[in-house]
Amino acid sequence: MIVFRDPSEVPADFGPSVVAIGKFDGVHSGHRAVLDRARVDAATGGARVVAVTFDRNPLALLRPELCPPNLIGVHQKIQLLAETGIDATLVLRFDEALAGLTPREFVEHVLVEALGVRTVLVGSDFRFGRGGQGDPTMLAELGREFGFDVDVVADVRAHAAGRRVSSTWIRELLAEGDVETAAKLLGRAPSVWGEVVHGLKRGRELGYPTANLSSECEGFIPADGVYAGWLIDEGSTDGLRPGIRFPAAISVGTNPTFDDVASRQVEAYVLDETDLDLYGHRVEVQFTARIRSTVAFEGVDALVAQIDADVAEVRRILG
Incomplete structure:
Protein backbone atom coordinates (compact mmCIF):
# COMPACT_ATOMS: atom_id res chain seq x y z
CA MET A 1 0.00 0.00 0.00
CA HIS A 159 -28.90 -6.29 16.15
CA ALA A 160 -28.88 -8.21 19.42
CA ALA A 161 -27.42 -5.15 21.15
CA GLY A 162 -29.49 -2.70 19.13
CA ARG A 163 -26.41 -0.60 18.35
CA ARG A 164 -24.29 0.25 15.35
CA VAL A 165 -20.64 -0.70 15.42
CA SER A 166 -18.75 2.43 16.37
CA SER A 167 -15.49 3.62 17.89
CA THR A 168 -17.50 4.98 20.83
CA TRP A 169 -18.94 1.57 21.67
CA ILE A 170 -15.53 -0.08 21.39
CA ARG A 171 -14.00 2.51 23.73
CA GLU A 172 -16.75 1.76 26.26
CA LEU A 173 -16.01 -1.96 26.10
CA LEU A 174 -12.26 -1.50 26.49
CA ALA A 175 -12.79 0.86 29.43
CA GLU A 176 -14.65 -2.02 31.10
CA GLY A 177 -11.93 -4.52 30.20
CA ASP A 178 -14.21 -6.44 27.83
CA VAL A 179 -11.57 -7.08 25.20
CA GLU A 180 -13.36 -10.14 23.82
CA THR A 181 -16.50 -8.25 22.74
CA ALA A 182 -14.33 -5.37 21.51
CA ALA A 183 -12.42 -7.86 19.35
CA LYS A 184 -15.67 -9.02 17.73
CA LEU A 185 -16.55 -5.45 16.76
CA LEU A 186 -13.02 -4.66 15.62
CA GLY A 187 -12.61 -7.87 13.66
CA ARG A 188 -9.25 -8.34 15.40
CA ALA A 189 -7.73 -8.29 18.87
CA PRO A 190 -7.51 -4.81 20.44
CA SER A 191 -3.90 -3.76 20.84
CA VAL A 192 -1.40 -1.09 21.79
CA TRP A 193 1.88 -0.38 20.05
CA GLY A 194 5.08 1.28 21.17
CA GLU A 195 8.69 1.02 22.27
CA VAL A 196 9.92 -1.30 25.03
CA VAL A 197 11.62 0.77 27.73
CA HIS A 198 13.38 0.09 31.03
CA GLY A 199 11.14 -0.24 34.07
CA LEU A 200 11.79 -0.91 37.74
CA LYS A 201 12.98 -4.48 36.92
CA ARG A 202 10.67 -5.81 39.66
CA GLY A 203 9.24 -8.51 37.41
CA ARG A 204 12.72 -9.92 36.87
CA GLU A 205 13.27 -10.01 40.65
CA LEU A 206 10.04 -12.01 41.00
CA GLY A 207 11.02 -14.47 38.28
CA TYR A 208 8.72 -12.97 35.64
CA PRO A 209 10.65 -10.36 33.59
CA THR A 210 8.34 -8.09 31.64
CA ALA A 211 8.59 -5.90 28.56
CA ASN A 212 7.38 -2.44 29.61
CA LEU A 213 5.82 -0.23 26.97
CA SER A 214 6.63 3.47 26.86
CA SER A 215 3.96 5.79 28.24
CA GLU A 216 3.85 7.27 24.72
CA CYS A 217 2.44 4.07 23.24
CA GLU A 218 -0.32 4.22 20.63
CA GLY A 219 -3.73 2.69 21.17
CA PHE A 220 -6.50 2.64 23.76
CA ILE A 221 -5.28 0.90 26.92
CA PRO A 222 -8.05 -1.28 28.40
CA ALA A 223 -9.13 -1.30 32.04
CA ASP A 224 -6.56 -2.14 34.71
CA GLY A 225 -6.12 -5.86 35.14
CA VAL A 226 -4.32 -8.97 33.96
CA TYR A 227 -4.87 -10.25 30.43
CA ALA A 228 -3.94 -13.14 28.20
CA GLY A 229 -2.60 -12.05 24.85
CA TRP A 230 0.30 -11.80 22.47
CA LEU A 231 3.40 -9.69 22.07
CA ILE A 232 4.50 -9.14 18.49
CA ASP A 233 8.08 -7.95 18.06
CA GLU A 234 7.76 -5.76 14.97
CA GLY A 235 11.18 -6.65 13.61
CA SER A 236 13.90 -4.34 12.38
CA THR A 237 13.20 -1.49 9.97
CA ASP A 238 15.81 -2.85 7.56
CA GLY A 239 13.95 -6.15 7.35
CA LEU A 240 16.94 -8.17 8.57
CA ARG A 241 15.16 -9.25 11.77
CA PRO A 242 11.63 -10.55 11.12
CA GLY A 243 8.71 -9.93 13.41
CA ILE A 244 8.00 -12.68 15.96
CA ARG A 245 4.76 -13.45 17.85
CA PHE A 246 5.02 -14.52 21.50
CA PRO A 247 2.29 -15.68 23.93
CA ALA A 248 2.17 -13.31 26.88
CA ALA A 249 0.63 -12.53 30.26
CA ILE A 250 -0.12 -8.81 30.27
CA SER A 251 -0.55 -6.46 33.21
CA VAL A 252 -2.20 -3.05 32.96
CA GLY A 253 -2.18 -0.64 35.89
CA THR A 254 -0.04 1.02 38.54
CA ASN A 255 1.12 -2.01 40.57
CA PRO A 256 -0.88 -1.34 43.76
CA THR A 257 1.04 -3.94 45.79
CA PHE A 258 4.13 -1.71 45.78
CA ASP A 259 2.38 1.62 45.11
CA ASP A 260 5.42 3.20 43.47
CA VAL A 261 4.30 3.50 39.84
CA ALA A 262 3.11 7.03 39.06
CA SER A 263 1.06 6.30 35.93
CA ARG A 264 -0.70 3.38 34.27
CA GLN A 265 1.61 1.11 32.37
CA VAL A 266 1.38 -1.89 30.07
CA GLU A 267 3.87 -4.69 30.73
CA ALA A 268 3.98 -8.12 29.16
CA TYR A 269 5.66 -11.29 30.39
CA VAL A 270 6.51 -13.52 27.44
CA LEU A 271 5.78 -17.08 28.53
CA ASP A 272 8.86 -19.18 29.25
CA GLU A 273 11.27 -16.45 28.15
CA THR A 274 13.59 -15.11 30.87
CA ASP A 275 16.49 -13.79 28.74
CA LEU A 276 14.59 -12.07 25.92
CA ASP A 277 16.06 -8.62 25.24
CA LEU A 278 13.43 -6.35 23.68
CA TYR A 279 14.69 -2.97 24.90
CA GLY A 280 14.35 -0.38 22.18
CA HIS A 281 12.20 -2.67 20.02
CA ARG A 282 8.83 -1.57 18.68
CA VAL A 283 6.21 -4.10 19.69
CA GLU A 284 2.46 -4.63 19.49
CA VAL A 285 0.68 -6.02 22.54
CA GLN A 286 -2.64 -7.72 21.70
CA PHE A 287 -5.30 -8.38 24.34
CA THR A 288 -7.18 -11.69 23.97
CA ALA A 289 -9.01 -12.16 27.30
CA ARG A 290 -9.18 -10.50 30.71
CA ILE A 291 -8.26 -12.81 33.58
CA ARG A 292 -8.87 -10.61 36.60
CA SER A 293 -8.86 -7.06 37.92
CA THR A 294 -5.86 -5.48 39.61
CA VAL A 295 -5.64 -5.86 43.39
CA ALA A 296 -3.06 -5.11 46.09
CA PHE A 297 -1.52 -8.19 47.75
CA GLU A 298 -0.21 -8.52 51.29
CA GLY A 299 3.39 -9.29 50.59
CA VAL A 300 5.58 -10.63 47.80
CA ASP A 301 4.78 -14.31 48.41
CA ALA A 302 1.06 -13.76 47.84
CA LEU A 303 1.80 -11.74 44.71
CA VAL A 304 4.09 -14.40 43.24
CA ALA A 305 1.54 -17.13 43.98
CA GLN A 306 -1.09 -15.14 42.08
CA ILE A 307 1.28 -14.51 39.17
CA ASP A 308 1.91 -18.28 39.01
CA ALA A 309 -1.85 -18.82 38.78
CA ASP A 310 -2.24 -16.02 36.20
CA VAL A 311 0.43 -17.48 33.95
CA ALA A 312 -1.17 -20.93 34.17
CA GLU A 313 -4.52 -19.40 33.15
CA VAL A 314 -2.92 -17.52 30.27
CA ARG A 315 -1.33 -20.73 29.07
CA ARG A 316 -4.73 -22.46 29.20
CA ILE A 317 -6.52 -19.68 27.31
CA LEU A 318 -3.91 -19.38 24.58
CA GLY A 319 -3.63 -23.14 24.24
Whole structure:
Protein backbone atom coordinates (compact mmCIF):
# COMPACT_ATOMS: atom_id res chain seq x y z
CA MET A 1 0.00 0.00 0.00
CA ILE A 2 1.24 3.47 -0.91
CA VAL A 3 1.04 6.14 1.80
CA PHE A 4 0.70 9.82 0.89
CA ARG A 5 0.99 12.54 3.52
CA ASP A 6 -0.22 15.41 1.35
CA PRO A 7 -2.23 15.73 -1.88
CA SER A 8 0.85 17.20 -3.55
CA GLU A 9 2.61 13.81 -3.16
CA VAL A 10 0.06 12.02 -5.36
CA PRO A 11 1.43 11.51 -8.90
CA ALA A 12 -0.41 13.34 -11.65
CA ASP A 13 -1.35 10.09 -13.39
CA PHE A 14 -2.50 8.30 -10.23
CA GLY A 15 -6.27 8.18 -10.90
CA PRO A 16 -8.94 7.12 -11.49
CA SER A 17 -9.72 6.16 -7.91
CA VAL A 18 -12.49 4.95 -5.67
CA VAL A 19 -12.16 6.85 -2.40
CA ALA A 20 -13.43 6.01 1.09
CA ILE A 21 -13.25 8.94 3.51
CA GLY A 22 -13.30 8.77 7.31
CA LYS A 23 -11.42 8.98 10.58
CA PHE A 24 -11.11 5.17 10.53
CA ASP A 25 -10.39 5.17 14.28
CA GLY A 26 -9.90 1.49 15.07
CA VAL A 27 -10.43 0.35 11.46
CA HIS A 28 -13.32 -1.65 12.91
CA SER A 29 -15.94 -3.82 11.18
CA GLY A 30 -17.99 -0.80 10.13
CA HIS A 31 -14.97 0.81 8.49
CA ARG A 32 -14.03 -2.46 6.82
CA ALA A 33 -17.51 -2.68 5.31
CA VAL A 34 -16.94 0.70 3.64
CA LEU A 35 -13.51 -0.36 2.39
CA ASP A 36 -14.85 -3.71 1.14
CA ARG A 37 -17.52 -1.87 -0.84
CA ALA A 38 -14.85 0.42 -2.27
CA ARG A 39 -12.82 -2.59 -3.42
CA VAL A 40 -15.90 -4.06 -5.11
CA ASP A 41 -16.66 -0.73 -6.81
CA ALA A 42 -13.08 -0.57 -8.11
CA ALA A 43 -13.04 -4.19 -9.34
CA THR A 44 -13.85 -3.09 -12.89
CA GLY A 45 -12.53 -0.05 -14.69
CA GLY A 46 -8.96 -0.10 -13.45
CA ALA A 47 -9.53 2.28 -10.53
CA ARG A 48 -7.38 2.31 -7.42
CA VAL A 49 -8.88 2.09 -3.94
CA VAL A 50 -7.82 4.94 -1.65
CA ALA A 51 -8.63 5.66 1.99
CA VAL A 52 -8.58 9.37 2.84
CA THR A 53 -8.12 9.93 6.55
CA PHE A 54 -6.53 12.33 9.04
CA ASP A 55 -3.49 12.41 11.29
CA ARG A 56 -5.71 13.18 14.29
CA ASN A 57 -9.37 13.38 15.21
CA PRO A 58 -10.59 16.72 13.79
CA LEU A 59 -12.11 17.44 17.21
CA ALA A 60 -8.57 17.61 18.64
CA LEU A 61 -8.27 20.92 16.80
CA LEU A 62 -11.87 22.10 16.58
CA ARG A 63 -13.30 21.08 19.98
CA PRO A 64 -10.51 19.54 22.08
CA GLU A 65 -12.72 19.39 25.17
CA LEU A 66 -15.03 17.00 23.30
CA CYS A 67 -12.32 14.90 21.63
CA PRO A 68 -12.34 11.26 22.82
CA PRO A 69 -9.11 9.27 23.17
CA ASN A 70 -8.06 7.48 20.00
CA LEU A 71 -8.52 3.74 19.67
CA ILE A 72 -5.35 3.59 17.56
CA GLY A 73 -2.50 5.87 16.54
CA VAL A 74 -1.46 6.84 13.02
CA HIS A 75 1.13 4.04 12.78
CA GLN A 76 -1.48 1.45 13.75
CA LYS A 77 -4.06 2.96 11.40
CA ILE A 78 -1.74 2.78 8.40
CA GLN A 79 -0.82 -0.80 9.21
CA LEU A 80 -4.45 -1.88 9.60
CA LEU A 81 -5.56 -0.10 6.44
CA ALA A 82 -2.77 -1.84 4.52
CA GLU A 83 -4.10 -5.19 5.73
CA THR A 84 -7.48 -4.51 4.06
CA GLY A 85 -5.89 -4.79 0.63
CA ILE A 86 -6.48 -1.22 -0.55
CA ASP A 87 -4.02 0.47 -2.89
CA ALA A 88 -3.23 3.70 -1.06
CA THR A 89 -3.95 5.86 1.95
CA LEU A 90 -3.83 9.64 1.99
CA VAL A 91 -3.21 10.82 5.57
CA LEU A 92 -4.19 14.49 5.67
CA ARG A 93 -2.70 16.73 8.32
CA PHE A 94 -5.76 18.23 10.04
CA ASP A 95 -4.60 21.78 10.71
CA GLU A 96 -6.12 25.25 10.44
CA ALA A 97 -5.56 25.31 6.69
CA LEU A 98 -7.41 22.04 6.07
CA ALA A 99 -10.16 22.94 8.55
CA GLY A 100 -10.67 26.22 6.69
CA LEU A 101 -11.36 24.67 3.28
CA THR A 102 -14.93 25.00 2.06
CA PRO A 103 -16.66 21.77 1.01
CA ARG A 104 -16.11 22.71 -2.64
CA GLU A 105 -12.42 23.43 -2.08
CA PHE A 106 -11.94 20.12 -0.30
CA VAL A 107 -13.62 18.19 -3.10
CA GLU A 108 -11.79 20.04 -5.87
CA HIS A 109 -8.32 20.06 -4.29
CA VAL A 110 -8.20 16.64 -2.61
CA LEU A 111 -10.65 14.38 -4.44
CA VAL A 112 -10.73 15.67 -8.00
CA GLU A 113 -7.32 17.23 -8.68
CA ALA A 114 -5.15 14.91 -6.57
CA LEU A 115 -6.95 11.57 -6.72
CA GLY A 116 -8.97 11.71 -9.95
CA VAL A 117 -11.93 10.37 -8.03
CA ARG A 118 -14.56 8.24 -9.79
CA THR A 119 -16.61 7.19 -6.73
CA VAL A 120 -16.63 8.40 -3.12
CA LEU A 121 -17.88 6.21 -0.28
CA VAL A 122 -18.84 7.72 3.08
CA GLY A 123 -20.97 6.92 6.11
CA SER A 124 -24.33 8.56 6.68
CA ASP A 125 -22.89 10.82 9.41
CA PHE A 126 -20.04 12.10 7.24
CA ARG A 127 -19.30 15.83 7.51
CA PHE A 128 -16.63 17.81 5.70
CA GLY A 129 -15.50 21.33 4.90
CA ARG A 130 -15.30 24.46 7.01
CA GLY A 131 -17.50 24.21 10.08
CA GLY A 132 -18.80 20.80 8.97
CA GLN A 133 -20.95 22.47 6.31
CA GLY A 134 -20.74 19.52 3.95
CA ASP A 135 -22.78 16.32 4.28
CA PRO A 136 -23.51 13.39 1.94
CA THR A 137 -26.23 15.35 0.13
CA MET A 138 -23.87 18.23 -0.64
CA LEU A 139 -21.16 15.75 -1.61
CA ALA A 140 -23.56 14.16 -4.13
CA GLU A 141 -24.36 17.61 -5.57
CA LEU A 142 -20.66 18.33 -6.01
CA GLY A 143 -20.24 14.87 -7.49
CA ARG A 144 -22.74 15.66 -10.22
CA GLU A 145 -20.85 18.86 -10.98
CA PHE A 146 -17.37 17.30 -11.00
CA GLY A 147 -18.31 13.94 -12.48
CA PHE A 148 -18.07 11.40 -9.67
CA ASP A 149 -20.59 9.18 -7.89
CA VAL A 150 -21.31 9.13 -4.15
CA ASP A 151 -22.20 5.95 -2.30
CA VAL A 152 -23.48 6.31 1.27
CA VAL A 153 -22.73 3.03 3.05
CA ALA A 154 -25.20 1.88 5.70
CA ASP A 155 -24.02 1.28 9.26
CA VAL A 156 -22.97 -2.18 10.37
CA ARG A 157 -25.26 -3.03 13.29
CA ALA A 158 -25.19 -5.57 16.09
CA HIS A 159 -28.90 -6.29 16.15
CA ALA A 160 -28.88 -8.21 19.42
CA ALA A 161 -27.42 -5.15 21.15
CA GLY A 162 -29.49 -2.70 19.13
CA ARG A 163 -26.41 -0.60 18.35
CA ARG A 164 -24.29 0.25 15.35
CA VAL A 165 -20.64 -0.70 15.42
CA SER A 166 -18.75 2.43 16.37
CA SER A 167 -15.49 3.62 17.89
CA THR A 168 -17.50 4.98 20.83
CA TRP A 169 -18.94 1.57 21.67
CA ILE A 170 -15.53 -0.08 21.39
CA ARG A 171 -14.00 2.51 23.73
CA GLU A 172 -16.75 1.76 26.26
CA LEU A 173 -16.01 -1.96 26.10
CA LEU A 174 -12.26 -1.50 26.49
CA ALA A 175 -12.79 0.86 29.43
CA GLU A 176 -14.65 -2.02 31.10
CA GLY A 177 -11.93 -4.52 30.20
CA ASP A 178 -14.21 -6.44 27.83
CA VAL A 179 -11.57 -7.08 25.20
CA GLU A 180 -13.36 -10.14 23.82
CA THR A 181 -16.50 -8.25 22.74
CA ALA A 182 -14.33 -5.37 21.51
CA ALA A 183 -12.42 -7.86 19.35
CA LYS A 184 -15.67 -9.02 17.73
CA LEU A 185 -16.55 -5.45 16.76
CA LEU A 186 -13.02 -4.66 15.62
CA GLY A 187 -12.61 -7.87 13.66
CA ARG A 188 -9.25 -8.34 15.40
CA ALA A 189 -7.73 -8.29 18.87
CA PRO A 190 -7.51 -4.81 20.44
CA SER A 191 -3.90 -3.76 20.84
CA VAL A 192 -1.40 -1.09 21.79
CA TRP A 193 1.88 -0.38 20.05
CA GLY A 194 5.08 1.28 21.17
CA GLU A 195 8.69 1.02 22.27
CA VAL A 196 9.92 -1.30 25.03
CA VAL A 197 11.62 0.77 27.73
CA HIS A 198 13.38 0.09 31.03
CA GLY A 199 11.14 -0.24 34.07
CA LEU A 200 11.79 -0.91 37.74
CA LYS A 201 12.98 -4.48 36.92
CA ARG A 202 10.67 -5.81 39.66
CA GLY A 203 9.24 -8.51 37.41
CA ARG A 204 12.72 -9.92 36.87
CA GLU A 205 13.27 -10.01 40.65
CA LEU A 206 10.04 -12.01 41.00
CA GLY A 207 11.02 -14.47 38.28
CA TYR A 208 8.72 -12.97 35.64
CA PRO A 209 10.65 -10.36 33.59
CA THR A 210 8.34 -8.09 31.64
CA ALA A 211 8.59 -5.90 28.56
CA ASN A 212 7.38 -2.44 29.61
CA LEU A 213 5.82 -0.23 26.97
CA SER A 214 6.63 3.47 26.86
CA SER A 215 3.96 5.79 28.24
CA GLU A 216 3.85 7.27 24.72
CA CYS A 217 2.44 4.07 23.24
CA GLU A 218 -0.32 4.22 20.63
CA GLY A 219 -3.73 2.69 21.17
CA PHE A 220 -6.50 2.64 23.76
CA ILE A 221 -5.28 0.90 26.92
CA PRO A 222 -8.05 -1.28 28.40
CA ALA A 223 -9.13 -1.30 32.04
CA ASP A 224 -6.56 -2.14 34.71
CA GLY A 225 -6.12 -5.86 35.14
CA VAL A 226 -4.32 -8.97 33.96
CA TYR A 227 -4.87 -10.25 30.43
CA ALA A 228 -3.94 -13.14 28.20
CA GLY A 229 -2.60 -12.05 24.85
CA TRP A 230 0.30 -11.80 22.47
CA LEU A 231 3.40 -9.69 22.07
CA ILE A 232 4.50 -9.14 18.49
CA ASP A 233 8.08 -7.95 18.06
CA GLU A 234 7.76 -5.76 14.97
CA GLY A 235 11.18 -6.65 13.61
CA SER A 236 13.90 -4.34 12.38
CA THR A 237 13.20 -1.49 9.97
CA ASP A 238 15.81 -2.85 7.56
CA GLY A 239 13.95 -6.15 7.35
CA LEU A 240 16.94 -8.17 8.57
CA ARG A 241 15.16 -9.25 11.77
CA PRO A 242 11.63 -10.55 11.12
CA GLY A 243 8.71 -9.93 13.41
CA ILE A 244 8.00 -12.68 15.96
CA ARG A 245 4.76 -13.45 17.85
CA PHE A 246 5.02 -14.52 21.50
CA PRO A 247 2.29 -15.68 23.93
CA ALA A 248 2.17 -13.31 26.88
CA ALA A 249 0.63 -12.53 30.26
CA ILE A 250 -0.12 -8.81 30.27
CA SER A 251 -0.55 -6.46 33.21
CA VAL A 252 -2.20 -3.05 32.96
CA GLY A 253 -2.18 -0.64 35.89
CA THR A 254 -0.04 1.02 38.54
CA ASN A 255 1.12 -2.01 40.57
CA PRO A 256 -0.88 -1.34 43.76
CA THR A 257 1.04 -3.94 45.79
CA PHE A 258 4.13 -1.71 45.78
CA ASP A 259 2.38 1.62 45.11
CA ASP A 260 5.42 3.20 43.47
CA VAL A 261 4.30 3.50 39.84
CA ALA A 262 3.11 7.03 39.06
CA SER A 263 1.06 6.30 35.93
CA ARG A 264 -0.70 3.38 34.27
CA GLN A 265 1.61 1.11 32.37
CA VAL A 266 1.38 -1.89 30.07
CA GLU A 267 3.87 -4.69 30.73
CA ALA A 268 3.98 -8.12 29.16
CA TYR A 269 5.66 -11.29 30.39
CA VAL A 270 6.51 -13.52 27.44
CA LEU A 271 5.78 -17.08 28.53
CA ASP A 272 8.86 -19.18 29.25
CA GLU A 273 11.27 -16.45 28.15
CA THR A 274 13.59 -15.11 30.87
CA ASP A 275 16.49 -13.79 28.74
CA LEU A 276 14.59 -12.07 25.92
CA ASP A 277 16.06 -8.62 25.24
CA LEU A 278 13.43 -6.35 23.68
CA TYR A 279 14.69 -2.97 24.90
CA GLY A 280 14.35 -0.38 22.18
CA HIS A 281 12.20 -2.67 20.02
CA ARG A 282 8.83 -1.57 18.68
CA VAL A 283 6.21 -4.10 19.69
CA GLU A 284 2.46 -4.63 19.49
CA VAL A 285 0.68 -6.02 22.54
CA GLN A 286 -2.64 -7.72 21.70
CA PHE A 287 -5.30 -8.38 24.34
CA THR A 288 -7.18 -11.69 23.97
CA ALA A 289 -9.01 -12.16 27.30
CA ARG A 290 -9.18 -10.50 30.71
CA ILE A 291 -8.26 -12.81 33.58
CA ARG A 292 -8.87 -10.61 36.60
CA SER A 293 -8.86 -7.06 37.92
CA THR A 294 -5.86 -5.48 39.61
CA VAL A 295 -5.64 -5.86 43.39
CA ALA A 296 -3.06 -5.11 46.09
CA PHE A 297 -1.52 -8.19 47.75
CA GLU A 298 -0.21 -8.52 51.29
CA GLY A 299 3.39 -9.29 50.59
CA VAL A 300 5.58 -10.63 47.80
CA ASP A 301 4.78 -14.31 48.41
CA ALA A 302 1.06 -13.76 47.84
CA LEU A 303 1.80 -11.74 44.71
CA VAL A 304 4.09 -14.40 43.24
CA ALA A 305 1.54 -17.13 43.98
CA GLN A 306 -1.09 -15.14 42.08
CA ILE A 307 1.28 -14.51 39.17
CA ASP A 308 1.91 -18.28 39.01
CA ALA A 309 -1.85 -18.82 38.78
CA ASP A 310 -2.24 -16.02 36.20
CA VAL A 311 0.43 -17.48 33.95
CA ALA A 312 -1.17 -20.93 34.17
CA GLU A 313 -4.52 -19.40 33.15
CA VAL A 314 -2.92 -17.52 30.27
CA ARG A 315 -1.33 -20.73 29.07
CA ARG A 316 -4.73 -22.46 29.20
CA ILE A 317 -6.52 -19.68 27.31
CA LEU A 318 -3.91 -19.38 24.58
CA GLY A 319 -3.63 -23.14 24.24
